[in-house]
Amino acid sequence: MKKLAIGIDLGGTNLKGVVLSATGEKIFSARIPTESEKGGQRILGNILRLTEILLDKVGSKDEVLGLGLGTPGFIDQRGIIIGGAENLPGWKGTDVFSPLKKKFGLKITGGNDVTVAALAESKLGAGKGLDNVICFVLGTGIGGGIVVNSSLYQGAMGMAGELGHIVVETGGIDCNCGQKGCVERYASGPGMVQLARNYAITMVQDSSLKKIIIDNSSQITSETIYVFVSKDDPLALKVHHKACEMLGRAVGIIINIFAPDRVVLGGGVMMAGPVITSAVTKYAAGYCFADMFKHCEIVQAELGEESGQLGAALLVFDQFASSQLRL
Amino acid sequence: MKKLAIGIDLGGTNLKGVVLSATGEKIFSARIPTESEKGGQRILGNILRLTEILLDKVGSKDEVLGLGLGTPGFIDQRGIIIGGAENLPGWKGTDVFSPLKKKFGLKITGGNDVTVAALAESKLGAGKGLDNVICFVLGTGIGGGIVVNSSLYQGAMGMAGELGHIVVETGGIDCNCGQKGCVERYASGPGMVQLARNYAITMVQDSSLKKIIIDNSSQITSETIYVFVSKDDPLALKVHHKACEMLGRAVGIIINIFAPDRVVLGGGVMMAGPVITSAVTKYAAGYCFADMFKHCEIVQAELGEESGQLGAALLVFDQFASSQLRL
Numbered sequence: 177m178k179k180l181a182i183g184i185d186l187g188g189t190n191l192k193g194v195v196l197s198a199t200g201e202k203i204f205s206a207r208i209p210t211e212s213e214k215g216g217q218r219i220l221g222n223i224l225r226l227t228e229i230l231l232d233k234v235g236s237k238d239e240v241l242g243l244g245l246g247t248p249g250f251i252d253q254r255g256i257i258i259g260g261a262e263n264l265p266g267w268k269g270t271d272v273f274s275p276l277k278k279k280f281g282l283k284i285t286g287g288n289d290v291t292v293a294a295l296a297e298s299k300l301g302a303g304k305g306l307d308n309v310i311c312f313v314l315g316t317g318i319g320g321g322i323v324v325n326s327s328l329y330q331g332a333m334g335m336a337g338e339l340g341h342i343v344v345e346t347g348g349i350d351c352n353c354g355q356k357g358c359v360e361r362y363a364s365g366p367g368m369v370q371l372a373r374n375y376a377i378t379m380v381q382d383s384s385l386k387k388i389i390i391d392n393s394s395q396i397t398s399e400t401i402y403v404f405v406s407k408d409d410p411l412a413l414k415v416h417h418k419a420c421e422m423l424g425r426a427v428g429i430i431i432n433i434f435a436p437d438r439v440v441l442g443g444g445v446m447m448a449g450p451v452i453t454s455a456v457t458k459y460a461a462g463y464c465f466a467d468m469f470k471h472c473e474i475v476q477a478e479l480g481e482e483s484g485q486l487g488a489a490l491l492v493f494d495q496f497a498s499s500q501l502r503l
Numbered sequence: 504m505k506k507l508a509i510g511i512d513l514g515g516t517n518l519k520g521v522v523l524s525a526t527g528e529k530i531f532s533a534r535i536p537t538e539s540e541k542g543g544q545r546i547l548g549n550i551l552r553l554t555e556i557l558l559d560k561v562g563s564k565d566e567v568l569g570l571g572l573g574t575p576g577f578i579d580q581r582g583i584i585i586g587g588a589e590n591l592p593g594w595k596g597t598d599v600f601s602p603l604k605k606k607f608g609l610k611i612t613g614g615n616d617v618t619v620a621a622l623a624e625s626k627l628g629a630g631k632g633l634d635n636v637i638c639f640v641l642g643t644g645i646g647g648g649i650v651v652n653s654s655l656y657q658g659a660m661g662m663a664g665e666l667g668h669i670v671v672e673t674g675g676i677d678c679n680c681g682q683k684g685c686v687e688r689y690a691s692g693p694g695m696v697q698l699a700r701n702y703a704i705t706m707v708q709d710s711s712l713k714k715i716i717i718d719n720s721s722q723i724t725s726e727t728i729y730v731f732v733s734k735d736d737p738l739a740l741k742v743h744h745k746a747c748e749m750l751g752r753a754v755g756i757i758i759n760i761f762a763p764d765r766v767v768l769g770g771g772v773m774m775a776g777p778v779i780t781s782a783v784t785k786y787a788a789g790y791c792f793a794d795m796f797k798h799c800e801i802v803q804a805e806l807g808e809e810s811g812q813l814g815a816a817l818l819v820f821d822q823f824a825s826s827q828l829r830l
Contacts, residue, residue: 250794259794308658322760324656331635331651331762332798338759343752343790346673346684355790357673425670429756432665433649435658463670463682467586471659 178241182230182282183489184223185289186247188212188263191219193226194482195234196489198241198497200300204233205485216257216266223272224279231280242283242496243276244488246292252333255286260335285495287330291337292487293479294321295328297440299490301478306437310430311477312339312423314445318360324434327494328487340364344425362422365398365445371415372401383411402448420455427456427474428463435468442477449476505568509557509609510816511550512616513574515539515590518546520553521809522561523816525568525824527627531560532812543584543593550599551606558607569610569823570603571815573619579660582613587662612822614657618664619814620806621648622655624767626817628805633764637757638804639666639750641772645687651761654821655814667691671752689749692725692772698742699728710738729775747782754783754801755790762795769804776803 180203185192187210195204206229211218223245231237245251249261255273273284286292294311303309303323311321318340322329330336340360341353348357349370361367376389385404388394389411404412427439439460441453457474479486507530512519514537522531533556538545550572558564572578576588582600600611613619621638630636630650638648645667649656657663667687668680675684676697688694703716712731715721716738731739754766766787768780784801806813 320760324651324658325654327652329651329761332764332795333762335762335792335795335798336760338762338792338795341759341792342756344670344673346671346675348673353792429669430760432668433647433663433757433760434656435660435662435665437659465662465665465668465680468659468662468665471662 178239180234180239181241181489181492182227182243183485183487183492184226184243184245185484185488186210186219186223186245186264187289187484188248191222191226192482192485193230194485194489195230195240196486198493200490202486204230206230206233212264212267216264216268216270219264219267220270220272220275224275227276227280237280237282240282242285242492243280244292244491245272245284245286246289246484246488247272247286248289250288250334251286255284258333260288283492283496285491286488287328287334287491288319288337289484290319291321291328291330291334292491293442293483294337294440294487295323295490295494296479296483296487297321297442297477298323298326300486301483302440302475303438308434308436309438309440310339310434310436311440311442312427313443313477314364314423314441315443316365318364319443322434328491339426339430342426342429344422359422359426363419363426363445368398368401368415368419368445369396371418372396372411375411375414379411379414381410383409385409385411398445399447402451405448405451416451416455420452421459424456424459424461425463427460428469431460431464431468431472436472439472439474440477441474442483446476452476505566507561507566508568508816508819509554509570510812510814510819511553511570511572512811512815513537513546513550513572513591514616514811515575518549518553519809519812520557521812521816522557522567523813525820527817529813531557533557533560539591539594543591543595543597546591546594547597547599547602551602554603554607564607564609567609569612569819570607571619571818572599572611572613573616573811573815573818574599574613575616577615577661578613582611585660587615610819610823612818613815614655614661614818615646615664616811617646618648618655618657618661619818620769620810621664621767621814622650622817622821623806623810623814624648624769624804625650625653627813628810629767629802630765635761635763636765636767637666637761637763638767638769639754640770640804641691641750641768642770643692645691646770649761655818666753666757669753669756671749686749686753690746690753690772695725695728695742695746695772696723698745699723699738702738702741706738706741708737710736712736712738725772726774729778732775732778743778743782747779748786751783751786752790754787755796758787758791758795758799763799766799766801767804768801769810773803779803
């Protein structure tokens with residue numbers, strides 16, 4: 177019985193790989209530079225090289241059930257990058273699966289990097305042991321991942337999970353997706369920073385954060401904002417509450433749709449941790465049915481930067497293993 | 504190999520039953536009064552009686568894989584009605600599965616009536632042959648059903664799919680769920696009627712529908728409104744466009760979340776048919792990503808009142824059959 181899976185996470189800087197056992201144990205890991213600036217074919221070459229490194233560590237392919245890839249953008253069932261990977265020039269259009277299959281004779285699968293990370297959180301992290309887990313990843317945008325009936329749900333052409341573009345304020349802030357009031361405009365890192373800039377102009381109260389923004393004395397990020405939240409700065413608190421209320425609305429919609437076991441909040445913004453989960457929990461309660469809300473805990477992600485490669489490996493078990501081998 | 508499934512749909516007036524083959528063919532059907540006014544135990548007795556009638560028609564239990572029940576409200580995995588069936592006094596708290604198992608020795612499953620109807624639409628109706636189908640049922644409220652990866656998704660305690668309470672207008676019309684601006688307040692039958700009443704007061708244009716409402720000369724329903732839509736009545740058109748825009752917003756959110764193959768609109772309001780699907784399609788385009796929108800057709804339900812019992816029977820194959828037996 178094949179009991180190992182290879183997972184590779186394609187990041188802008190590094191390719192991170194892991195060999196995972198069917199019981200969720202990390203056996204080996206490795207990383208090499210992505211060299212994304214050298215184009216799609218170089219990225220593909222590096223994926224092949226990393227696979228070789230990992231297979232060498234395993235020793236024999238006989239134990240390996242398959243390889244999973246997490247990539248920015250959308251990858252279809254044939255393994256072709258069909259869009260959405262704007263930060264990787266030349267990556268769109270690349271056929272990823274064929275060369276991997278040809279060279280290694282392995283079963284290959286893949287998904288959006290955020291989506292597969294959600295699978296990792298649901299199997300090994302904050303949603304461990306639960307059937308229905310929805311993840312919001314709060315970073316430069318807001319991505320999402322949907323695990324239902326214990327399997328990753330990817331939708332048509334792997335495009336499901338655009339949770340950042342749930343509209344939470346009718347006629348709200350313009351979003352680059354063409355809508356107004358998407359939750360991403362409030363609760364992503366740049367969304368929070370923009371809220372802070374907007375409020376800084378009109379706020380009359382004293383605020384150290386306001387001073388920094390108006391003096392333009394240093395670059396601020398969501399981390400800066402949460403440093404000031406911890407100091408009870410009124411501008412920072414105003415941003416925090418607006419962002420968490422908007423995110424709470426989106427979480428409420430998700431709870432009403434999925435009646436999930438858990439909603440997991442991850443991504444760079446979640447460095448701030450419990451102050452966000454507790455505020456979002458408070459706000460979400462007002463935007464969904466009480467029975468579903470009571471059943472669903474809203475928690476912080478646990479796996480951090482490893483979630484991508486772990487999720488990619490788990491996708492192999494999710495798609496190719498008999499049910500006994502699934503976590 | 505067991506190739507038949509029994510499906511029973513519990514309605515306020517009738518219990519409707521069907522014996523379905525694994526290829527989706529109706530073998531037998533029957534209906535008896537629910538006698539819901541006589542309380543939960545009487546309803547249960549009638550379900551047992553209808554099962555007996557259907558099994559008699561089949562002749563032998565050996566061919567029957569199991570029995571599925573579609574019921575108003577929420578039924579948990581143990582088969583207990585845990586809530587939401589307000590129109591059936593005494594039904595909440597009833598243990599449905601145990602007596603059925605005891606009497607007939609069959610595998611039993613169940614789900615919310617709207618939810619299982621969505622399974623029928625996805626397998627035998629407007630979503631036939633597609634993996635990911637989301638249904639909105641527009642009636643006195645708005646219910647929903649979610650079929651993903653070709654299986655019905657029911658969520659915790661069977662509560663998933665409250666699509667009627669997606670908020671589509673911040674600070675909009677008060678909903679009895681406690682939120683404001685739920686899509687149900689605009690695009691359900693009573694929602695449309697209320698919109699018409701509200702607009703009738705302020706509208707200055709001539710309108711035959713306005714006259715009927717202001718004279719209070721007859722009871723209006725969504726059907727009345729659509730009779731006047733077909734006559735280009737300005738009030739009716741205003742209600743139609745508002746309802747369809749609000750529903751389009753909710754459909755857009757659903758498309759961004761699920762990247763589904765199809766969104767199916769059913770329920771009594773959909774008697775009006777294509778005029779609604781085409782308007783909702785037009786509006787939804789503005790509320791989701793173009794690639795996902797292009798992939799997803801928005802269509803009218805096909806199965807009508809039979810969808811409940813068919814879905815209940817299909818749930819048996821969905822849950823108990825080996826994958827070969829699934830449609």
